[in-house]
Amino acid sequence: MLVNNPVIPAFIPPKRTLMGPGPSDVPQRILDAMQRPTIGHLDPAFQEMMEQIKSLLRYAFQTNNSLTFPVSAPGSAGMEMCFVNLVEPGDKVLICINGVFGNRMLENVKRCGGVPVVVEDDWGKPVSIAKVEQALRDNAGIKVLAFVHAETSTGAQSDARSLAALAQKHGAFTIMDCVTSLGGTPVLIDEWGIDAAYSGSQKCLSCTPGLSPVTFSDRAIAKVKSRKMPVQSWFLDLNLVLGYWQSSGKRTYHHTAPINPLYGLHEALVILSEEGLESAWSRHRAMHEQLKTGLESLGLTFVVEASARLPQLNSIWIPDAVDDAAARGKLLSEFNLEIGAGLGALAGKVWRIGLMGYSARQHNVDFCLKAIRRVLHK
Amino acid sequence: MLVNNPVIPAFIPPKRTLMGPGPSDVPQRILDAMQRPTIGHLDPAFQEMMEQIKSLLRYAFQTNNSLTFPVSAPGSAGMEMCFVNLVEPGDKVLICINGVFGNRMLENVKRCGGVPVVVEDDWGKPVSIAKVEQALRDNAGIKVLAFVHAETSTGAQSDARSLAALAQKHGAFTIMDCVTSLGGTPVLIDEWGIDAAYSGSQKCLSCTPGLSPVTFSDRAIAKVKSRKMPVQSWFLDLNLVLGYWQSSGKRTYHHTAPINPLYGLHEALVILSEEGLESAWSRHRAMHEQLKTGLESLGLTFVVEASARLPQLNSIWIPDAVDDAAARGKLLSEFNLEIGAGLGALAGKVWRIGLMGYSARQHNVDFCLKAIRRVLHK
Numbered sequence: 038m039l040v041n042n043p044v045i046p047a048f049i050p051p052k053r054t055l056m057g058p059g060p061s062d063v064p065q066r067i068l069d070a071m072q073r074p075t076i077g078h079l080d081p082a083f084q085e086m087m088e089q090i091k092s093l094l095r096y097a098f099q100t101n102n103s104l105t106f107p108v109s110a111p112g113s114a115g116m117e118m119c120f121v122n123l124v125e126p127g128d129k130v131l132i133c134i135n136g137v138f139g140n141r142m143l144e145n146v147k148r149c150g151g152v153p154v155v156v157e158d159d160w161g162k163p164v165s166i167a168k169v170e171q172a173l174r175d176n177a178g179i180k181v182l183a184f185v186h187a188e189t190s191t192g193a194q195s196d197a198r199s200l201a202a203l204a205q206k207h208g209a210f211t212i213m214d215c216v217t218s219l220g221g222t223p224v225l226i227d228e229w230g231i232d233a234a235y236s237g238s239q240k241c242l243s244c245t246p247g248l249s250p251v252t253f254s255d256r257a258i259a260k261v262k263s264r265k266m267p268v269q270s271w272f273l274d275l276n277l278v279l280g281y282w283q284s285s286g287k288r289t290y291h292h293t294a295p296i297n298p299l300y301g302l303h304e305a306l307v308i309l310s311e312e313g314l315e316s317a318w319s320r321h322r323a324m325h326e327q328l329k330t331g332l333e334s335l336g337l338t339f340v341v342e343a344s345a346r347l348p349q350l351n352s353i354w355i356p357d358a359v360d361d362a363a364a365r366g367k368l369l370s371e372f373n374l375e376i377g378a379g380l381g382a383l384a385g386k387v388w389r390i391g392l393m394g395y396s397a398r399q400h401n402v403d404f405c406l407k408a409i410r411r412v413l414h415k
Numbered sequence: 416m417l418v419n420n421p422v423i424p425a426f427i428p429p430k431r432t433l434m435g436p437g438p439s440d441v442p443q444r445i446l447d448a449m450q451r452p453t454i455g456h457l458d459p460a461f462q463e464m465m466e467q468i469k470s471l472l473r474y475a476f477q478t479n480n481s482l483t484f485p486v487s488a489p490g491s492a493g494m495e496m497c498f499v500n501l502v503e504p505g506d507k508v509l510i511c512i513n514g515v516f517g518n519r520m521l522e523n524v525k526r527c528g529g530v531p532v533v534v535e536d537d538w539g540k541p542v543s544i545a546k547v548e549q550a551l552r553d554n555a556g557i558k559v560l561a562f563v564h565a566e567t568s569t570g571a572q573s574d575a576r577s578l579a580a581l582a583q584k585h586g587a588f589t590i591m592d593c594v595t596s597l598g599g600t601p602v603l604i605d606e607w608g609i610d611a612a613y614s615g616s617q618k619c620l621s622c623t624p625g626l627s628p629v630t631f632s633d634r635a636i637a638k639v640k641s642r643k644m645p646v647q648s649w650f651l652d653l654n655l656v657l658g659y660w661q662s663s664g665k666r667t668y669h670h671t672a673p674i675n676p677l678y679g680l681h682e683a684l685v686i687l688s689e690e691g692l693e694s695a696w697s698r699h700r701a702m703h704e705q706l707k708t709g710l711e712s713l714g715l716t717f718v719v720e721a722s723a724r725l726p727q728l729n730s731i732w733i734p735d736a737v738d739d740a741a742a743r744g745k746l747l748s749e750f751n752l753e754i755g756a757g758l759g760a761l762a763g764k765v766w767r768i769g770l771m772g773y774s775a776r777q778h779n780v781d782f783c784l785k786a787i788r789r790v791l792h793k
Contacts, residue, residue: 038477039479040477042688042689043688047685050460050461050464060454068449069450072449074429075438075446076429077435082429089423099418101417110650144649147645148645148647239671245674246672272492272495293490293624295624298625303425307424310421310422314416369458
């Protein structure tokens with residue numbers, strides 16, 4: 038043989054406490070679900086489970102949208118699915134940028150041949166409603182308004198209800214990134230009137246990474262169906278994906294669904310449904326309050342002002358005297374604790390402490406505060 | 416709440432024997448790996464595992480290509496990654512179509528703005544080398560030759576070595592679909608001189624579905640890096656993905672990798688490396704010979720002529736008197752045995768019996784023959 042077989046043993050990962058920007062700690066129930074026997078993607082038993090996932094996701098998103106399902110790929114693919122389907126070449130798209138993921142939206146719009154109009158806010162601030170209102174007035178014919186509800190790179194939450202209302206007033210569709218908010222803070226798709234939204238499995242749903250729950254309004258589907266140009270992605274073309282995830286009639290094979298990861302997502306959503314959204318939101322809020330008190334008692338300060346602060350993602354300034362990489366390395370090697378580094382403009386300047394899903398619990402808050410205190414020698 | 420929480424219990428799948436076109440039976444070792452503790456996608460321990468996966472995949476593909484890794488999505492996304500990166504608008508692409516997946520390649524080329532030139536062969540036949548040679552002569556300036564090594568819709572294997580040699584002679588790049596061949600019959604990327612190839616986790620690797628191993632030659636990477644137009648997909652842009660999967664220096668966050676599914680793929684590749692490729696190929700061949708003898712003794716006949724027949728995917732004509740759906744339904748409900756239906760032009764006419772990976776073993780062959788005998792009342 039040209040290339041010989043490498044001798045590599047089974048991989049046994051260390052047991053970490055995950056308090057970065059995701060993945061979050063995964064409950065044993067979900068890990069147990071992941072290892073159940075694999076069945077076929079067209080098996081009647083599997084199709085019944087698909088219907089349950091759709092129903093559980095409608096609850097999580099608070100929507101009656103029939104087209105609500107998990108994309109067979111991570112959140113970035115969920116984002117791309119929204120843009121490639123809803124944006125046609127030449128469409129004017131208003132993008133709100135206040136962190137890494139707004140920039141990624143801009144990249145998506147460009148690659149779809151859309152014409153971007155950008156409203157920028159400082160990293161760590163929420164999207165300015167006034168600026169968006171002005172931009173909608175200044176730029177006639179905006180087809181889509183796109184914004185990030187919960188910026189994972191900063192921990193700022195924007196006012197999705199007001200942004201969606203502005204879009205409706207100006208006849209634009211809305212695309213919302215709720216990767217970090219779904220399950221942690223209210224995401225009210227129907228009440229707000231959002232047309233397309235995408236999330237991730239590994240944040241406040243506490244599932245393993247790799248799936249992106251999405252939801253599309255009926256008018257979004259109508260827009261996709263009436264496109265002049267075909268969707269540029271075959272894998273993400275809703276017209277084709279519909280044939281596999283649609284609820285009525287015979288399912289058509291599109292691609293092979295990731296069976297076992299979907300078992301995991303199903304269990305994550307069952308857990309959320311058992312707890313109830315309001316309880317999950319309160320728990321994230323309560324754990325955040327405790328963490329905040331503890332961090333402030335260590336002299337640490339928050340990047341985001343209190344009114345826009347996400348309970349599930351706590352960005353704090355790294356104290357001047359502290360070596361970022363060395364401190365995070367110590368947390369990992371001595372405490373098996375993962376917290377997040379800064380991204381983009383905030384790299385080296387902030388830490389991002391996640392309290393997402395199963396990580397938003399008393400044990401984690403206490404453990405994290407203890408570990409950070411030790412590393413900062415307080 | 417607008418939408419109430421549905422009361423849905425945990426999903427306990429039935430235990431099936433998977434002998435369709437994939438997913439194949441997943442060994443317990445792989446399922447066990449899937450439920451190990453989730454760690455972060457930038458964790459040093461995870462990055463070490465990524466390097467091992469790359470090394471194990473190089474063995475499976477028989478290549479020294481440095482860019483050899485699993486795409487975080489199913490095989491259809493692996494296909495799309497090859498086309499969106501290697502095809503630029505206006506590029507002439509020769510597509511060989513002899514089943515469903517050649518047609519999917521054609522869809523991809525159109526959506527990339529490529530100019531397709533099609534060579535068609537009957538479903539069930541291998542790609543005609545003579546026709547491809549003629550098409551390369553008749554159409555000057557073909558940039559890429561694309562073909563399916565092992566057509567999952569029919570069970571026909573094409574002569575990849577000769578096709579790649581023709582592409583090289585005419586200065587074209589090659590894209591090869593080896594979704595169903597990798598691990599089951601020889602796939603010799605470097606020896607044949609293939610520039611880009613994609614596979615799937617759930618066929619002869621016997622992992623759960625959802626990941627697509629890919630490999631790119633250095634000259635393919637050079638072509639991607641020198642593109643005039645940006646790659647139309649952000650999620651699949653190799654220029655960006657390289658930053659996360661490249662081996663040297665600091666890894667850059669691109670998207671969150673599907674951690675636990677990658678544990679599963681790692682274990683699947685360790686198993687393949689332990690067995691050795693030659694042994695795996697022989698085992699697939701031996702199990703196929705037994706199945707063939709048994710099926711023929713039941714009066715069943717093969718769709719594909721012996722010389723082009725894939726051992727791991729056995730397409731047989733459904734006897735006239737037999738109701739396709741009823742018979743497959745009975746296999747599933749009475750024997751918990753899944754076999755594959757016909758796709759596209761062969762729907763209702765053929766069954767596809769998979770002997771892939773862990774499903775290519777004595778127990779499965781005996782069990783499948785017994786079940787089919789009962790259902791056919793022989």
